[in-house]
Amino acid sequence: MNPCRILILMSDTGGGHRASAQALQAAFAARYPDRFQVEIVDLWTDYTPWPINQMPYLYSPIIARVLWFWKLLWAVFENERAFSAALRLVYLISRNELRKVLQAPRPHLIISVHPFMQHIFMRLLEHEDAAIPFMTVVTDLASFHHGWFHARAGRCFVASEPAAATARRHGLHAGQVRLLGLPVRPPFAGALPEKETARARLGLIETAFTVLLLGGGEGMGPVAATAHAVARRLAATGKAAQLVVICGRNERLRQSLQQSDWPIPVQVCGFVDNMQEWMAASDCVITKAGPGTIAEALICGLPILLSGFIPGQEEGNVSFVVDNGVGAYRDSPEDIAATVSNWVDGSQRAHMSARARELARPRAAYDIVDEIVELLDGEAVEE
Ligand code: UDP
Numbered sequence: 001m002n003p004c005r006i007l008i009l010m011s012d013t014g015g016g017h018r019a020s021a022q023a024l025q026a027a028f029a030a031r032y033p034d035r036f037q038v039e040i041v042d043l044w045t046d047y048t049p050w051p052i053n054q055m056p057y058l059y060s061p062i063i064a065r066v067l068w069f070w071k072l073l074w075a076v077f078e079n080e081r082a083f084s085a086a087l088r089l090v091y092l093i094s095r096n097e098l099r100k101v102l103q104a105p106r107p108h109l110i111i112s113v114h115p116f117m118q119h120i121f122m123r124l125l126e127h128e129d130a131a132i133p134f135m136t137v138v139t140d141l142a143s144f145h146h147g148w149f150h151a152r153a154g155r156c157f158v159a160s161e162p163a164a165a166t167a168r169r170h171g172l173h174a175g176q177v178r179l180l181g182l183p184v185r186p187p188f189a190g191a192l193p194e195k196e197t198a199r200a201r202l203g204l205i206e207t208a209f210t211v212l213l214l215g216g217g218e219g220m221g222p223v224a225a226t227a228h229a230v231a232r233r234l235a236a237t238g239k240a241a242q243l244v245v246i247c248g249r250n251e252r253l254r255q256s257l258q259q260s261d262w263p264i265p266v267q268v269c270g271f272v273d274n275m276q277e278w279m280a281a282s283d284c285v286i287t288k289a290g291p292g293t294i295a296e297a298l299i300c301g302l303p304i305l306l307s308g309f310i311p312g313q314e315e316g317n318v319s320f321v322v323d324n325g326v327g328a329y330r331d332s333p334e335d336i337a338a339t340v341s342n343w344v345d346g347s348q349r350a351h352m353s354a355r356a357r358e359l360a361r362p363r364a365a366y367d368i369v370d371e372i373v374e375l376l377d378g379e380a381v382e383e
Contacts, residue, residue: 015217015248027365043101043121064220070311106130139159141291141295142316151170188296202281204281212286214287233337241264243264283303299357303352306330307336
């Protein structure tokens with residue numbers, strides 16, 4: 001029997017959408033080997049014509065260099081009519097390309113992990129008269145663009161109560177909305193290595209207080225200034241401490257940090273594929289308020305020091321972390337360094353760490369996939 005074909009629609013705006021798509025793909029493969037053929041489709045880049053297909057490439061430079069423009073775009077697209085008009089235009093221009101997604105072998109199920117896919121794809125399904133179930137997996141924790149929510153989605157999987165409430169406010173009924181957590185990649189769902197084991201494997205000092213510093217998949221924000229401030233402060237405590245900086249796809253940042261002099265041991269990495277090991281090896285994480293990184297840090301029981309957020313989609317994550325007692329927010333490298341040096345003493349971290357583990361949902365990807373398969377088997381996808 002041919003495997004059932006599933007498409008996961010995403011776009012590489014940040015690292016989180018792809019990470020969640022990969023998590024679902026891996027969960028299908030692990031739970032139902034050979035039964036599904038799951039493909040990750042970058043709809044925006046691969047199925048829209050020029051110049052629309054170039055837009056995702058502008059995301060990182062805009063966020064990094066002209067944040068005011070992102071705030072403006074976000075404000076405009078918060079307006080449902082403006083958003084819907086813009087997507088209608090994209091759809092009209094891209095319809096011929098988009099149709100190719102539905103070409104043989106026709107998919108049996110579409111899953112979206114991106115807020116800009118719902119309205120475009122629902123329109124396509126309607127115009128092509130294609131009765132293919134469509135489901136959404138919301139990969140944001142606390143701030144939600146309304147594009148995530150479409151009343152005709154068969155299911156909308158969310159990761160928090162506020163997300164469920166927002167979905168219902170946008171016309172989804174209670175049965176359509178399922179709170180199962182944010183899908184993280186399978187290594188986070190299994191047994192994580194002990195701290196000392198992970199440190200030894202990664203070439204870190206086994207007994208030193210270890211700070212992990214990140215800026216999302218793209219290495220965004222004042223990572224360099226923060227790294228230097230934190231290293232100086234940790235050195236001043238006189239305690240054994242080390243810093244790991246993961247620069248993601250930001251090559252310039254990696255090169256500049258690798259050429260720097262440091263007062264404590266510092267490991268600088270580019271994009272890593274074993275984030276679970278780096279987190280397992282660490283005592284706390286400093287990161288921008290990316291939902292993927294926050295969900296992973298919770299699983300690893302890491303206190304989270306937020307160093308910034310992308311206006312719009314990440315704003316609510318700051319209160320999520322602070323109000324839930326799993327970390328703090330500081331907006332300058334010096335304040336971040338001062339706070340993290342207070343965390344060297346383990347007593348401050350114990351409570352945050354325990355609370356993080358309570359909130360964690362390491363098996364979210366499996367739970368979502370199991371429910372999807374149950375629905376497919378029962379053909380109970382409601383409209
Ligand atoms: N990530 C990774 N390797 C890296 C840097 C980041 O696998 O070197 C992953 C990280 O573990 C997380 C995702 O990229 O799953 C970043 O997602 P998040 O939502 O935190 O931020 P975004 O990059 O989407 O703004």
